Amino acid sequence: MMAGKIHLSILLLLAALLLQALDTAAITDTDDLAGLQALKSIWKNTPPNWEGSDPCGLGWEGISCANTRVISITLATINLSGQLSSDIVKISELQTLDLSYNKEMTGPLPQAIGDMKKLTSLILVGCGFSGPIPPSIGSLQQLVHLSLNSNGFIGGIPRKIGKLSHLYWLDLADNKLTGTIPVSNGTSPGLDMLLKTKHFHFGGNQLSGEIPSRLFNSNMTLIHLLLENNKLTGDIPSTLGLVKALEVVRLDRNSLSGPENLNNLTHVQELFLATNKLTGVLPNLTGMDSLNYVDLSNNSFDATDVPPWFSSLQSLTSLIMEMTQVQGPLPSSMFGLPQLQTVKLRYNRINGTLTIGPNPSSQLQLIDLEDNFIDAFTQQAGLHFQIILVGNLICHEDETQSYCKFPEQSAPMYTTPLENCNPQPCTEDRVFSPSCKCAYPYMGTLFFRAPSFSNYGNSSIFAYLHKNMTASFKSHGLPIDSISLSNPTKNIDNYLLLSLQVFPSGQDHFNRTGISSIGFMLSNQTYKPPKEYGPFYFIANSYPYFIGLQASSKKSSSGIIIGAAAGGSVLVLLLLMAGVYAYRQRKRADTADRRNDPFAAWDSNANSGGVPQLKGAKSFSFEELKRITNNFSELNDVGSGGYGKVYRGTLPHGQLIAIKRAQQGSMQGGLEFKTEIELLSRVHHKNVVSLVGFCFDQGEQMLVYEFIANGTLKDSLSGKSGIRLDWMRRLKIALGAARGIQYLHDLANPPIIHRDIKSNNILLDERLNAKVADFGLSKPMNEPERGHVTTQVKGTMGYLDPEYYMTQQLTEKSDVYSFVVLLLELLTARSPIEKGKYIVREVKQAMDTGKEMYNLEGILDPIVASSPSPRSVERFVDVALRCVHESGESRPHMSEVVKEIENIMEAAGYNPNAESASTSASYEGHSKGSNHPYSNQSLFSYGGNYTSNSKFDST
Ligand SMILES: *[C@@H]1O[C@H](CO)[C@@H](O)[C@H](O)[C@H]1NC(C)=O
Ligand SMILES: *[C@@H]1O[C@H](CO)[C@@H](O)[C@H](O)[C@H]1NC(C)=O
Numbered sequence: 001m002m003a004g005k006i007h008l009s010i011l012l013l014l015a016a017l018l019l020q021a022l023d024t025a026a027i028t029d030t031d032d033l034a035g036l037q038a039l040k041s042i043w044k045n046t047p048p049n050w051e052g053s054d055p056c057g058l059g060w061e062g063i064s065c066a067n068t069r070v071i072s073i074t075l076a077t078i079n080l081s082g083q084l085s086s087d088i089v090k091i092s093e094l095q096t097l098d099l100s101y102n103k104e105m106t107g108p109l110p111q112a113i114g115d116m117k118k119l120t121s122l123i124l125v126g127c128g129f130s131g132p133i134p135p136s137i138g139s140l141q142q143l144v145h146l147s148l149n150s151n152g153f154i155g156g157i158p159r160k161i162g163k164l165s166h167l168y169w170l171d172l173a174d175n176k177l178t179g180t181i182p183v184s185n186g187t188s189p190g191l192d193m194l195l196k197t198k199h200f201h202f203g204g205n206q207l208s209g210e211i212p213s214r215l216f217n218s219n220m221t222l223i224h225l226l227l228e229n230n231k232l233t234g235d236i237p238s239t240l241g242l243v244k245a246l247e248v249v250r251l252d253r254n255s256l257s258g259p260e261n262l263n264n265l266t267h268v269q270e271l272f273l274a275t276n277k278l279t280g281v282l283p284n285l286t287g288m289d290s291l292n293y294v295d296l297s298n299n300s301f302d303a304t305d306v307p308p309w310f311s312s313l314q315s316l317t318s319l320i321m322e323m324t325q326v327q328g329p330l331p332s333s334m335f336g337l338p339q340l341q342t343v344k345l346r347y348n349r350i351n352g353t354l355t356i357g358p359n360p361s362s363q364l365q366l367i368d369l370e371d372n373f374i375d376a377f378t379q380q381a382g383l384h385f386q387i388i389l390v391g392n393l394i395c396h397e398d399e400t401q402s403y404c405k406f407p408e409q410s411a412p413m414y415t416t417p418l419e420n421c422n423p424q425p426c427t428e429d430r431v432f433s434p435s436c437k438c439a440y441p442y443m444g445t446l447f448f449r450a451p452s453f454s455n456y457g458n459s460s461i462f463a464y465l466h467k468n469m470t471a472s473f474k475s476h477g478l479p480i481d482s483i484s485l486s487n488p489t490k491n492i493d494n495y496l497l498l499s500l501q502v503f504p505s506g507q508d509h510f511n512r513t514g515i516s517s518i519g520f521m522l523s524n525q526t527y528k529p530p531k532e533y534g535p536f537y538f539i540a541n542s543y544p545y546f547i548g549l550q551a552s553s554k555k556s557s558s559g560i561i562i563g564a565a566a567g568g569s570v571l572v573l574l575l576l577m578a579g580v581y582a583y584r585q586r587k588r589a590d591t592a593d594r595r596n597d598p599f600a601a602w603d604s605n606a607n608s609g610g611v612p613q614l615k616g617a618k619s620f621s622f623e624e625l626k627r628i629t630n631n632f633s634e635l636n637d638v639g640s641g642g643y644g645k646v647y648r649g650t651l652p653h654g655q656l657i658a659i660k661r662a663q664q665g666s667m668q669g670g671l672e673f674k675t676e677i678e679l680l681s682r683v684h685h686k687n688v689v690s691l692v693g694f695c696f697d698q699g700e701q702m703l704v705y706e707f708i709a710n711g712t713l714k715d716s717l718s719g720k721s722g723i724r725l726d727w728m729r730r731l732k733i734a735l736g737a738a739r740g741i742q743y744l745h746d747l748a749n750p751p752i753i754h755r756d757i758k759s760n761n762i763l764l765d766e767r768l769n770a771k772v773a774d775f776g777l778s779k780p781m782n783e784p785e786r787g788h789v790t791t792q793v794k795g796t797m798g799y800l801d802p803e804y805y806m807t808q809q810l811t812e813k814s815d816v817y818s819f820v821v822l823l824l825e826l827l828t829a830r831s832p833i834e835k836g837k838y839i840v841r842e843v844k845q846a847m848d849t850g851k852e853m854y855n856l857e858g859i860l861d862p863i864v865a866s867s868p869s870p871r872s873v874e875r876f877v878d879v880a881l882r883c884v885h886e887s888g889e890s891r892p893h894m895s896e897v898v899k900e901i902e903n904i905m906e907a908a909g910y911n912p913n914a915e916s917a918s919t920s921a922s923y924e925g926h927s928k929g930s931n932h933p934y935s936n937q938s939l940f941s942y943g944g945n946y947t948s949n950s951k952f953d954s955t
């Protein structure tokens, strides 16, 4: 007995001694320890096991060591926050540093980073870093992988990066970099020296100047050249052809001219040159036999006949050439190219007969030839793809054919299917995995910058990616159970977006090591997607689910699991509340800032890009607009309103424009200004007013629109503009406006709710085509909120959807309501609220369906009451009243409204697609000095004050 006790205590003593010995014999190098401890002291949310003084021996999460030295720090997506201080330099053997997807990692990179001589991978994707990229990065001689994309870096690309002779991957995209692309000049280095680099990803910055012809040479091995969405000017250098390995060339959305010659780019598979200033003859792409995807849209080429290469490029999947002045008939053989998927040739001068066949590509999904001059179509039976011929001669004569209508929007849907089970609801934020378990997935978005395909409706291509990705993740030993991909969409950058969910194996959540290693797999490009997908990047959502849940993996009592989960959710709730509070505080601060600096809003939003992503809209300098308007002379002043003044001007190439200039010092509508630019630059439809450009220079906010000759519908209805709107014209205006709104709801990307449909915001061009204007209050319906948005009620009293007013839930049906008020205005020529009477109620009360014109003669505008087609007026009233249904759900969709108005017009013997013959010239007495459309004060948003409708007092 006694002996036994002694024995035990000796054992315990020994064990204690041993533990102590282990502790003192820490294996981690002291400098590395000092470095990590310094970082730990300034970072928040470091892994909880960062305790003790032996990171290597104790296995700190995210740290890997070789013997005593720390060689890798990978902490992707762990909600880390703080700055990267020069303490990192103490960890002098570090080879890999990945802090990606920690949005709260902010501040500049330390200059001392150049001392980390062993660094091979510096990966800081999707963080909040700012300031200039330190030139000392050029001293990191071993660097192979440099990814600084999706941060807020400013300044130029350091020319010393040219000294990184081992660099393979250089991604600086989606920052705020300025200046020119540096090339070597005998004494200083430049990017042309990067002979081993395969990836130049510089898109989404503000790089300017010419693309130096010296940038390219025949010793380079570059395969992906991505310069899209910058401010580059000058000719596309012909030296580009020297780089034989090039596969992807994206130069779109710059101001480039040329090009002289492109057909020595024989290996290029994806060529994006859209939205530049290319002039002269169309590039000759003959011989570019590897070309899959080509987009030359939106340039200023000379009118050119359909080139022979349309039918000879055997690898072509996607031919996108909108607004390029291509003319003549399309050869039927082009549709037989074996891989062809998409042909988009909108807004050209294609004429003659469209013949598809005899054996069109089996992969074809869309032929969009909207607004050309095609007059006949030999249709084959059983075509399996969409053809759009809206706006062609053939549709002016007979618009009943399906190809004369815009297709119902059918977003290509793909979601990784479940493996043999039915979907089940999951508790908390857990998601049902493809392998039929509820768990907290790691989520984010994959952005493919230049896929070679465009048939997103073909799910096999996504199934293939899914299979490839699952196999790759598993072969790298990641703790994953399954992967789900969903929602393929194209964004305004023409990138393919896919939502990614990665599910944990064995438990319902990942630990930090699991998360960071998946993050690293994607941030470091360890995962390589199939070749068709081209270059990609990934942005992760934050992953809050390791908090408080770790206990649950140790003990198995369900009580503890539930308790921990509940604790976790309380914590999440508290965090959320703190977040909301912080957000409110910040918003308050922002608002205060904006009062001092109207353009703070453009810069403050580092993550959303700050400066809006624009498609085709030009940024004007103040000086330019000053010149165009003759120093904003009174003579060019065409109206004014609460927002400021509106001036007419003419651009150098003759286009008439209207310039809406915000009042100086007036911060009103600052945010609306930005919204309007972003939205307008993406919408292109003949019934929507188009934005030509904007100016945010020298403290000014100006919007530049196409000039719409006949002012607002309001002015015409009130007699102010001197245009007589007979019943047929009113129907046509109603139809145009309806089509414009339908376009916003169904075809714009993202879909848009206008939120301020009213007669003041419908403009009439010289042919009295209606154009929807003024997007100051509009809301894009982004993916997560598709369906409805909860938002502060804004709009104009009288037009406001009562359901939206009461629930604050904005849906597209709110626009339907406002549109109907507009229909009633067309019928009665009265303002929605006049002398305290509400037009909707007035019409409903007066109505007697048993009588001719529903007994509404007393309320109808005399021009309408004397319509030659009383039945059409009745049907019009029917449509209107169906749309003012109190419940949004019972109101028809805008596309149905469009159809109904078309039917009414046809029944009354009017062609809904006919151009009005008369132009404004036939109307004399066009009153001078009438308020110009753009002068309306719609940017006065009614943020809660609905008492009066000052906009209708003017008459
Ligand atoms: C286009 O290039 C091909 C091959 O380089 C050449 O044969 C053809 O004549 C060129 N076409 C035109 C219109 O220049
Ligand atoms: C098509 O357009 C071309 C060029 O504008 C013209 O020469 C030709 O006559 C047109 N063909 C038809 C069938 O209208």
Ligand SMILES: *[C@@H]1O[C@H](CO)[C@@H](O)[C@H](O)[C@H]1NC(C)=O
Residues within 6 Å of the ligand: 362, 363, 364, 455, 458, 459, 460, 461
């Ligand atoms: C779908 O994609 C696969 C793989 O790219 C292709 O083989 C198949 O022909 C496509 N199917 C259709 C209908 O386009």
